Amino acid sequence: xxxxxxxKEGEVDTRGIVPINRQTFKxxxxxxxxxxxxxxxxxxxxxxxILSAAAVMWVLIYTxxxxxxxxxxxxxxxxxxxxxxLFAWRWTLENNSMMPALINTLTIAILSLLIAGVIGIFxxxxxxxxxxxxxxxxxxxxxxxxxxxxxxxxxxxxxxMIFFVGLFGWGYSLLSGILTMTLMIMPLIMRTTEEAxxxxxxxxxxxxxxxxxxxxxxxxxxxxxxxxxGIISGVILGLGRVVGETMALVFTAGSPMNARTASGLxxxxxxxxxxxxxxxxESGELANVAWAVAVVLIILVLIINGIAExxxxxxxxxx
Amino acid sequence: xxxxxxxxxxxxxxxxxxxxxxxxxxxEISMKVLFAIAAALFVxxxxxxxxxxxxxxxxxxGEIGFVKFLTDDRWLIRSERFGIGSLVVGTALSxxxxxxxxxxxxxxTATFMAxxxxxxxxxxxxxxxxxxAGIPSIVYGxxxxxxxxPISRELLGxxxxxxxTTSFVLGIMILPTIISISENSLRAVPxxxxxxxxxxGATKERAIFRTMFPAASSGVLTAIILGMGRAIGExxxxxxxxxxxxxxxxxxxxxxxxxxxxxxxxMGYASTTNLERPALIAVAAVLLIIILLITTxxxxxxxxxx
Numbered sequence: 001x002x003x004x005x006x007x008k009e010g011e012v013d014t015r016g017i018v019p020i021n022r023q024t025f026k027x028x029x030x031x032x033x034x035x036x037x038x039x040x041x042x043x044x045x046x047x048x049x050i051l052s053a054a055a056v057m058w059v060l061i062y063t064x065x066x067x068x069x070x071x072x073x074x075x076x077x078x079x080x081x082x083x084x085x086l087f088a089w090r091w092t093l094e095n096n097s098m099m100p101a102l103i104n105t106l107t108i109a110i111l112s113l114l115i116a117g118v119i120g121i122f123x124x125x126x127x128x129x130x131x132x133x134x135x136x137x138x139x140x141x142x143x144x145x146x147x148x149x150x151x152x153x154x155x156x157x158x159x160x161m162i163f164f165v166g167l168f169g170w171g172y173s174l175l176s177g178i179l180t181m182t183l184m185i186m187p188l189i190m191r192t193t194e195e196a197x198x199x200x201x202x203x204x205x206x207x208x209x210x211x212x213x214x215x216x217x218x219x220x221x222x223x224x225x226x227x228x229x230g231i232i233s234g235v236i237l238g239l240g241r242v243v244g245e246t247m248a249l250v251f252t253a254g255s256p257m258n259a260r261t262a263s264g265l266x267x268x269x270x271x272x273x274x275x276x277x278x279x280x281x282e283s284g285e286l287a288n289v290a291w292a293v294a295v296v297l298i299i300l301v302l303i304i305n306g307i308a309e310x311x312x313x314x315x316x317x318x319x
Numbered sequence: 320x321x322x323x324x325x326x327x328x329x330x331x332x333x334x335x336x337x338x339x340x341x342x343x344x345x346x347e348i349s350m351k352v353l354f355a356i357a358a359a360l361f362v363x364x365x366x367x368x369x370x371x372x373x374x375x376x377x378x379x380x381g382e383i384g385f386v387k388f389l390t391d392d393r394w395l396i397r398s399e400r401f402g403i404g405s406l407v408v409g410t411a412l413s414x415x416x417x418x419x420x421x422x423x424x425x426x427x428t429a430t431f432m433a434x435x436x437x438x439x440x441x442x443x444x445x446x447x448x449x450x451x452a453g454i455p456s457i458v459y460g461x462x463x464x465x466x467x468x469p470i471s472r473e474l475l476g477x478x479x480x481x482x483x484t485t486s487f488v489l490g491i492m493i494l495p496t497i498i499s500i501s502e503n504s505l506r507a508v509p510x511x512x513x514x515x516x517x518x519x520g521a522t523k524e525r526a527i528f529r530t531m532f533p534a535a536s537s538g539v540l541t542a543i544i545l546g547m548g549r550a551i552g553e554x555x556x557x558x559x560x561x562x563x564x565x566x567x568x569x570x571x572x573x574x575x576x577x578x579x580x581x582x583x584x585x586m587g588y589a590s591t592t593n594l595e596r597p598a599l600i601a602v603a604a605v606l607l608i609i610i611l612l613i614t615t616x617x618x619x620x621x622x623x624x625x
Contacts (some may be wrong), residue, residue, distance in 0.1 A: 146617075
């Protein structure tokens with residue numbers, strides 16, 4: 001005996017109704033058979049995607065393979081490449097350590113992020129919290145920021161060389177490099193901070209004003225803490241940019257062949273990328289060092305991107 | 320009596336509030352000025368960069384001769400022949416090559432990500448494109464030099480440092496720019512555009528390429544132009560794989576030189592006492608002017624919105 005369907009009030013018997021907005025796999029196949037051109041386009045789309053994914057995997061997997069596996073230039077025997085020698089505190093002709101270059105990279109990255117962070121965040125606060133978007137000054141700043149973010153790194157390098165190295169007389173030094181990198185990442189930090197500030201609901205501001213807080217207090221106590229994940233993920237993206245930069249640093253922080261730690265801000269120093277740049281034309285033994293530097297660079301960038309994405313995703317969940 | 324004391328209390332309070340207020344107002348205003356100065360620094364930075372490069376470049380170009388500088392196709396620093404003809408042609412050719420490789424693949428990937436990709440796959444592909452954007456350009460250059468150059472040498476003969484290798488590597492490098500911007504602009508097109516096309520009987524592909532792409536055209540164009548900007552300005556990778564020979568390449572197998580690679584490869588040993596170094600700075604100024612033009616085009620394109 002078939003069971004009677006008991007319908008509650010307002011319910012409709014849906015048995016036997018075929019949803020016309022659903023396509024089964026068979027329907028799709030049928031449609032494609034009738035329109036072979038569409039099917040060809042579909043295949044083309046899939047092919048393009050596969051090629052993109054293959055390109056990333058090729059670069060990543062090959063770099064990891066050559067970076068982690070040491071291949072003896074004479075015998076071809078394989079062993080682990082990232083030896084402790086490569087991370088020795090001091091660089092010598094024997095160990096080819098990348099530690100000094102890593103320290104130079106981090107020094108430049110942290111100091112330029114500090115300066116660019118303050119400028120970028122303050123500028124973003126002005127753009128979002130103070131100025132009206134129709135303001136001429138705001139428009140000019142926006143155009144300037146966009147222009148700055150489009151300038152190629154080699155042009156920044158040449159500018160840094162004329163301005164900081166030459167005109168200010170700082171020579172090839174970490175300081176010249178830091179200020180050049182500051183100019184490069186300022187627009188990135190301003191843009192991400194602007195987005196984060198705009199994502200804070202207006203009710204937060206209104207609530208704060210209603211409780212008697214002034215504008216400054218509202219910004220520093222209410223808005224900035226709410227926007228902090230977005231701001232931090234922007235700063236971390238900036239970090240990734242500094243770590244991966246080569247050309248702007250060759251012309252400002254110098255590219256000494258012996259990769260030692262810079263003795264101070266006024267001393268020249270190779271970063272990891274510049275060290276790799278110097279090693280690119282070497283073969284045999286040094287090629288293994290170059291691949292090791294490449295894989296360390298990629299691992300650094302992967303970690304940085306991962307953290308930025310993790311923090312950025314946290315922001316989305318909040319409101 | 321009670322009223323009087325209340326009034327006195329009120330007067331006292333409002334006085335103290337006024338005191339606090341003036342201090343607060345000064346603080347508010349000074350911080351506002353500080354924020355405005357930070358914003359003004361952006362304008363200052365752009366102006367300083369443009370002015371200093373041009374101040375350095377204009378006398379040099381004048382000394383070389385404006386027409387000779389632009390049209391001579393020999394770039395021989397050592398014998399003081401400074402013609403950027405071959406540099407400009409090399410930059411243009413490698414950029415076109417990069418676009419030929421990168422644009423079709425990038426647009427197809429963006430289409431897939433916007434319209435076909437199941438959620439689980441999106442979670443894999445999206446980070447992959449971010450990684451592609453994050454890999455330092457010097458790593459691409461080194462990868463190109465040690466992996467792609469030998470392949471190109473086998474395919475085309477010669478040294479392997481040529482237009483084909485460069486186009487291929489540059490094509491991969493501009494992929495993330497093209498993918499992320501065109502995907503975003505495809506997603507920004509209102510859904511009813513697509514639904515309307517499908518309801519009229521169009522296949523999914525037809526709906527995408529005949530309604531969504533035209534609607535997102537300004538975004539897609541922006542993506543392509545920004546990719547072009549990246550290809551023109553790319554230096555660290557190109558310098559390693561283009562060969563740096565000042566000739567107009569006759570085929571894909573010929574080595575060549577670009578504006579950016581001429582600067583990077585020449586600066587190391589350029590002398591400051593004669594025109595060698597100033598000439599390289601002039602090349603940087605030319606590169607800056609090209610990029611400024613591209614930025615202007617991008618900003619004009621951005622005006623269209625739904």
